[in-house]
Amino acid sequence: MDIAEWRRQLQKGEVSARELTETYLARISEVDSTLHAYLEVTSKRALADADQIDLARSAGEDLPPLAGVPLAIKDNLCTKGIRTTCSSKMLENFIAPYESSVTERLWKAGAILLGKTNLDEFAMGSSTETSAFGSTSNPWDISRVPGGSSGGSAAAVASGECLAALGSDTGGSIRQPASFCGVVGLKPTYGRVSRWGLVAFASSLDQVGPFTRSVADSAELLNVIAGHDPRDSTCLNHIVPDYRATLNEPLKGLRIGLIRQCFEQDGLDAEVKDSVLAAANTLQSLGAELVEISCERFIDGIATYYVIAPSEASANLARYDGVKYGYRAEGAETLGDMTSSSRAEGFGSEVQRRILIGTYALSAGYVDAYYKKAQQVRTLIRRDFAKAFDVVDVLLTPTSPTTAFKSGEHSEDPLAMYLADLLTIPANLAGLPAISVPCGFDKSGLPIGLQLIGNVLDEARLLRVAHQFEQQAEIRENSVKGPFIK
Numbered sequence: 001m002d003i004a005e006w007r008r009q010l011q012k013g014e015v016s017a018r019e020l021t022e023t024y025l026a027r028i029s030e031v032d033s034t035l036h037a038y039l040e041v042t043s044k045r046a047l048a049d050a051d052q053i054d055l056a057r058s059a060g061e062d063l064p065p066l067a068g069v070p071l072a073i074k075d076n077l078c079t080k081g082i083r084t085t086c087s088s089k090m091l092e093n094f095i096a097p098y099e100s101s102v103t104e105r106l107w108k109a110g111a112i113l114l115g116k117t118n119l120d121e122f123a124m125g126s127s128t129e130t131s132a133f134g135s136t137s138n139p140w141d142i143s144r145v146p147g148g149s150s151g152g153s154a155a156a157v158a159s160g161e162c163l164a165a166l167g168s169d170t171g172g173s174i175r176q177p178a179s180f181c182g183v184v185g186l187k188p189t190y191g192r193v194s195r196w197g198l199v200a201f202a203s204s205l206d207q208v209g210p211f212t213r214s215v216a217d218s219a220e221l222l223n224v225i226a227g228h229d230p231r232d233s234t235c236l237n238h239i240v241p242d243y244r245a246t247l248n249e250p251l252k253g254l255r256i257g258l259i260r261q262c263f264e265q266d267g268l269d270a271e272v273k274d275s276v277l278a279a280a281n282t283l284q285s286l287g288a289e290l291v292e293i294s295c296e297r298f299i300d301g302i303a304t305y306y307v308i309a310p311s312e313a314s315a316n317l318a319r320y321d322g323v324k325y326g327y328r329a330e331g332a333e334t335l336g337d338m339t340s341s342s343r344a345e346g347f348g349s350e351v352q353r354r355i356l357i358g359t360y361a362l363s364a365g366y367v368d369a370y371y372k373k374a375q376q377v378r379t380l381i382r383r384d385f386a387k388a389f390d391v392v393d394v395l396l397t398p399t400s401p402t403t404a405f406k407s408g409e410h411s412e413d414p415l416a417m418y419l420a421d422l423l424t425i426p427a428n429l430a431g432l433p434a435i436s437v438p439c440g441f442d443k444s445g446l447p448i449g450l451q452l453i454g455n456v457l458d459e460a461r462l463l464r465v466a467h468q469f470e471q472q473a474e475i476r477e478n479s480v481k482g483p484f485i486k
């Protein structure tokens, strides 16, 4: 059921919010011991909130737009009174004293929190295997990863353990797991959605966005979470359109650019390529015009990102010093020893690797050669996109070069893991909105994702193209027949 259908059923009194919440909680009990999408399930609060919605409905009150919609939230978004761990031993017992802006908006809109979902530690990773609390499995094949870092949210939506979820995307962490799990994942324009209360990883790249079963649901969630927030100085003060209103406007005359460099990559799986090109043809049949586009610097995004993101992370994660937050090592004699042991014991190896790389890239003597150079390449990538959007309205690429890989396949090889984000990172570097939509399956029955990248603040158009593709291709109907989802 999608959100619009749920709203209808709730208003008619056909199903109560309690019944819907209980259905999802039962689903979690049934499958989450296998999948481990959730770190914590907040059943009591969920049922109490659902009862409030039912009371309001029977009293004839106007219901807010997401009344009774059961959601899962990535565990790097602060939730007041409920643990926010970032899947790190460092924050294992951290209870945020405040609520993030995005979740606050969701609860005001009537949504219900089912629980907090697993992620790669501090959102660093592409497989949800760097979580300090154990990995999450892909619902389509439990020997495979769900992608990452928002793998818990993606798996929860795909397996029917929630109606929709939130994740965060710094270099692809919404789109890549959405693609691996066969769901829709949207990274909004940088600044479209508030980052207040999102635990910072790389502040110039991080954005919060929705995971949903359908593009229409993605529009529903964006309607609620987008908009200015005075508490985040990078949050844009622009009117939020009703993203649902334009979903069905015709695509005729729309120009879609296929980025040549993406389709020429050695590591691009042939089945992924074929499926994405077939999707482009579907869009053409809907009236869009396909144009080949060159973005020379697109592929340099990954090298650029792995200087900029760790640099920002090394600064952001300096606050975890054993004093101000979180884990403190026992038995140290001096303040210096206490800080370093706390960080050595509290952070996992991927987080430590990023801090080391970032500290190195920012250190005197190297900052010009690495950090400054990376910022210059970032500008070139931005310019490539700006030139492309002079010619086309939307860009099209695969979301990930491959379908979901086996658990453990890349754990020993960070570089191989980093390549999973080859195609998603450039949109973060340029601050552009991008969406992943299911577009097919490979021979083993694993989902493939199509990525659409839009110009700044062009989410409405992105959602429109994605929605009409989804309706035409009927992947969603097929996708619910997944191997795990009986």
Ligand code: GLN
Pocket (backbone or CB within 6 Å): 123, 124, 125, 126, 148, 149, 168, 169, 170, 171, 172, 173, 174, 201, 309, 421
């Ligand atoms: N996989 C990328 C990384 O490890 C992106 C992570 C993200 O978007 N949060 O940095």
